[in-house]
Amino acid sequence: MSITMHRLNYFTKREVPLLDTVAQYNYLKEELQAAMNQVLESGSYIMGPAVKQFEEAVAKYCGIKHAIGVANGTDALLLTLDALGIGPGDEVITSPFTFFASAEVISQLGAVPVFIDIEADSYNIDTTKLEAAITPKTKAIIPVHIFGQPVEMDAVMELAHKYGLHVIEDACQAMGSAYKHRPVGSIGTAGCFSFFPTKNLGGYGDGGMVITNDDELAAKLRILRVHGSNPKYYHSMIGYNSRLDSLQAAMLKVKLPHLDDWNRKRRQKALVYTAQLRVTPLKLPMESQGMYVIYHLYIIQTPHRDALLRHLADHGVGSGSYYPVPLHRQQVYQPLGYGLGSLPVAEQAALGTMALPLYPEMTDEDQAYVIAVVHDFFEKRGELQ
CATH class of the missing domain: 3.40.640.10 (Type I PLP-dependent aspartate aminotransferase-like (Major domain))
Incomplete structure (x- = not known):
């Protein structure tokens, strides 16, 4: 059995929300x-x-x-x-x-x-x-x-x-x-x-x-x-x-x-995600020089988004699709005349972006479980490095 499956089996099934507002309260x-x-x-x-x-x-x-x-x-x-x-x-x-x-x-x-x-x-x-x-x-x-x-x-x-x-x-x-x-x-x-x-x-x-x-x-x-x-x-x-x-x-x-401390914790957890998910084919967040990013959401991108969303849900992990329809393709803005393919990068992002759980109070164990579930998804597809 692979290391990823060992890790996944090591943890009993958890419920990890996309975010937890009650913990902060x-x-x-x-x-x-x-x-x-x-x-x-x-x-x-x-x-x-x-x-x-x-x-x-x-x-x-x-x-x-x-x-x-x-x-x-x-x-x-x-x-x-x-x-x-x-x-x-x-x-x-x-x-x-x-x-x-x-x-x-x-x-x-x-x-x-x-x-x-x-x-x-x-x-x-x-x-x-x-x-x-x-x-x-x-x-x-x-x-x-x-x-x-x-x-x-x-x-x-x-x-x-x-x-x-x-x-x-x-x-x-x-x-x-x-x-x-x-x-x-x-x-x-x-x-x-x-x-x-x-x-x-x-x-x-x-x-x-x-x-x-x-x-x-x-x-x-x-x-x-x-x-x-x-x-x-x-x-x-x-x-x-x-x-x-x-x-x-x-x-x-x-x-x-408390905001700066909470944002630092978000950044720390984002760094863990980025380090641990490099073995997957996911498109991960990037930080340009001079930018201090506070990770309101940790966004990943994959052509298998819907399947990954289901896999996470099956294992008790919250996630979300951001944003499934770009604004220029919304029905109310059709009269503006933006045809399919007019803004290709936004359209591609809308097809594949999603958020993984990330909030300051998230435990190391919960984050490790989320990572293991994601690893498991790509290992079953034969795409884990």
Whole structure:
């Protein structure tokens, strides 16, 4: 019997989730409950002191002037585009390989998303294709730091300056990652974060934030999030009801000091995966020089994705397909005319990418079991080196 099968049999069948939000809660339970009780006893549940305190903590963490809490990561993108005056007739360049919200917000304002292909290694937009997509209608670029992998921001910013474009960093999966020692989200006109429970810094419900050094933009965002009013009941804009509630802010403030340590643990576990899975034919994550990747997800790629997903599930291992349909091939965007094969790298990624379990509290034994199950899959196919 092979070494891989010995290893697989050594472990009794385990249940290893793709992620475990409860483990983190249990670790901080007393602090979180104390923070929650403080808010409940204050009676200030919307836009209270806890929100301002968390905003100040995030601004300091990112080394930036303004942090504006909103209801979720999608609203962070939407309000930023709106505050920048993006609307009907405008074009915004973004990635086709991301969560739908990155393009959805462009369309909600009547603008047109323009998709360019991605890099095969990072799954981020291919900045060498960026300039060719710029037209007189282009008003902004939304680079998406997908899976916690920073975009090549020097190239993005160079073209943005050349053509007078706004850059809204979609850092919803990347809080804590860095590009050449600069926190992602702090490089462009604005950066947008999500605090959805599964994120590296996740709350216990929805939440989002915009960061920026632009005083005027920050002021507009603070007005837009409260129905366009300043002061209350006096409306200078058509706005939104998009506020980060005090309970989420208080609990996220408890978590924020732990984020760097959690991200380091993610990176350590990613290194173990990469070292141990090199004996398989999987396409594994790569880190470019100057990039600090925080592995929101550990993404692998294989033409046998669906079979591997089933094999993992059969052995109690959680996994997920990210993303099975690229945005330019979604039904709602068919009128834009992107035919099959128009963005081949994104389309290839959509056919084969998937995530393995990765979270800070994951035990060495659980990770070893996941690796053994993956080895077993490829050994049975005769593809294990």
